Amino acid sequence: MRRRFLAALGGVAIAVSLAACSGEGAGGGGDTKGAEPGDLTIGVSMPTQTSERWIADGNSVKEKLQAKGYKVDLQYAGDEIPTQSQQIDQMITQGADVLVIAAIDGTALSGQLQAAANAKIPVISYDRLIRNSPNVDFYVSFDNYKVGVAQANALLVGLGLQNKDGSKGSAAGPFNIELFAGSLDDNNAHFFFAGAMDTLKPYLDAGTLKVKSGQTKIEQVAILRWQQETAQKRMEDLLTSSYNDGGKVDGVLSPFDGLSRGIITALQNAGYRGGAKKMPVVTGQDAEVASVKLINDGVQSSTVFKDTRLLADQAVVAAEAFLKKEQPKANDTRTYDNGVKVVPSFLLPVQTVYKDDIQSVLIDSGYLTAQEVAAGRAG
């Protein structure tokens, strides 16, 4: 009933005052307990369509909710913060019953989340933690610190300093590496970098790994909005500023396949192709199809696979719990402090994929087809 009022009247101020007068219990936007799925709408706000993973996430969440009969309002914000804010405002005024949000800037949505709380709409933070707000009810993600650990280990394995089983490798170094991190406004970027740097520290301290540019702080190596072109430009600048003395790059810590492709392009343009100037070990994340092809072709070394189908499942489980006025089951209630509170979380495991794992991990599980890997594009 309330939903119909809101849809008819619109406007956050009205939504807020109606919800405040309605006396509904916590959790669930309105009388959702026992409601027919077809009468319930889940707002799903995704950051961008420039990266495959978010398209896969959006589609999976939508399909899984629709299969259960729910209505889904899926929006992509083109990596523009005001667009995402407006889209969420609109979901609230149109009477969404639950919000699932993957934020562009984790600190920019406090106003929207307050409006959601006033309207008693539960908020599930999807993959990226929303910060500085008490109104985040649940977090579904992967173990983001372990993503960084996996990336650093993959770099060590690629260089021969470590074997896949964690034992000491046959290489001695020293090796020149460069570091990249994601967007500073994405909470995950900090977890990835922390996991990686904790793992690389003993090698950096021992001089086995050297960051020739000297740029080792996250603020120096971060790439705003995870943009491929920005990563390419930074790699080009590093080659000019730090490797024009004949020194060679041996490895690059990259936290995302899109960045890895930019980095690889810069390296290829500078003559890193084979022979004496062979392509450095480049890591990645997300098992994007173009990068899986590069791994298959021996150009990129590895990626960290996060099965977005499983994440979508967890988002659906959490949304349904809130609709039934229950608390979703968390498996971590310690790690994700958003600056105001520790947000109960459900974290999924991650898997490193080298060339040898493409078949068993990505193709056999139906995540990608052999044709897609060969072509380097989806579909």
Ligand code: BGC
């Ligand atoms: C996600 C990564 C993704 C990155 C860029 C992060 O928040 O956790 O999977 O590579 O955003 O889209």
